[in-house]
Amino acid sequence: MENEFFEKAPDIEDIAVLSEITDGRFLILATNLIKDYEIGDFIVRAVDDLSLKIEKTSFIIIKGPSGAGKTTLLNLIGGLDLPNMGTIYSHGVKITNLQEESLATFRLINTGFIFQNYNLISTLTAEENIMFPMKLAGMSLKEQRERALNLLNQVGLGDRREHLPFQLSAGEQQRVAIARALANDPPFIIADEPTANLDKKTSLFIRDLFSDMKQEGKTIIIATHDDYLIELANRVITFEDGKISNDQVVNSQAKN
Ligand SMILES: Nc1ncnc2c1ncn2[C@@H]1O[C@H](COP(=O)(O)OP(=O)(O)OP(=O)(O)O)[C@@H](O)[C@H]1O
Numbered sequence: 001m002e003n004e005f006f007e008k009a010p011d012i013e014d015i016a017v018l019s020e021i022t023d024g025r026f027l028i029l030a031t032n033l034i035k036d037y038e039i040g041d042f043i044v045r046a047v048d049d050l051s052l053k054i055e056k057t058s059f060i061i062i063k064g065p066s067g068a069g070k071t072t073l074l075n076l077i078g079g080l081d082l083p084n085m086g087t088i089y090s091h092g093v094k095i096t097n098l099q100e101e102s103l104a105t106f107r108l109i110n111t112g113f114i115f116q117n118y119n120l121i122s123t124l125t126a127e128e129n130i131m132f133p134m135k136l137a138g139m140s141l142k143e144q145r146e147r148a149l150n151l152l153n154q155v156g157l158g159d160r161r162e163h164l165p166f167q168l169s170a171g172e173q174q175r176v177a178i179a180r181a182l183a184n185d186p187p188f189i190i191a192d193e194p195t196a197n198l199d200k201k202t203s204l205f206i207r208d209l210f211s212d213m214k215q216e217g218k219t220i221i222i223a224t225h226d227d228y229l230i231e232l233a234n235r236v237i238t239f240e241d242g243k244i245s246n247d248q249v250v251n252s253q254a255k256n
Pocket residue numbers: 037038039044045046064065066067068069070071072073
């Protein structure tokens with residue numbers, strides 16, 4: 001058994017991050033990430049040698065011009081996509097080494113995603129959309145229903161259970177999507193422009209939902225230019241041409 005333990009020496013990079021992982025302070029440790037998109041002969045470097053550490057319970061905003069690579073970065077740290085180079089530890093797990101099946105299970109439990117275009121399943125009702133990740137996680141049907149209803153109430157849509165996505169307004173669809181992201185109560189929430197194209201009242205409602213998540217101690221990262229969301233942040237990262245051009249700790253006592 002002893003031999004088995006020492007069979008493979010850890011690589012240098014593993015040793016370097018080991019203490020940071022084991023002290024439990026960081027939820028994400030990303031090192032030297034490169035993400036290229038190849039279209040024919042043309043290569044776009046969307047993320048360019050980027051390293052990033054995310055402390056647990058932080059509330060991070062990513063800003064930056066269109067095409068800067070914000071969505072690409074969120075997809076990488078959430079394990080929705082893999083980098084060409086570099087490593088990502090999430091919750092102490094080296095997700096860049098996981099096979100797709102393990103990665104999918106990892107995401108299901110650890111990370112809630114909220115997308116600009118909601119990404120609801122069009123053939124499922126609001127309630128069923130929220131139940132879906134719980135079903136994948138093996139929760140009983142009774143629990144799925146109870147929790148989905150609680151979440152629908154939490155996002156103010158208890159009376160829209162049976163609605164299909166096309167029967168909901170844009171703001172309502174996004175609130176269902178937020179409820180779905182919270183379905184398995186993940187500690188990490190990633191949101192990509194969650195209030196883009198929504199009116200002020202809905203944006204404020206969504207801001208309050210993120211504020212609640214913050215108070216619950218979730219770690220949150222949002223790509224946005226929405227001032228209402230930026231108010232909640234304790235760190236603002238500016239992203240340009242695949243690199244971090246500014247990384248600022250802001251009022252860490254930001255109001256909730
Ligand atoms: N699937 C893809 N195939 C090819 N190129 C892509 C793909 N996705 C993104 N890109 C390119 O990568 C770069 C970064 O795109 P990304 O969507 O990450 O930017 P962004 O900062 O999120 O922009 P926006 O603010 O408009 O959402 C862009 O130049 C884009 O054209």
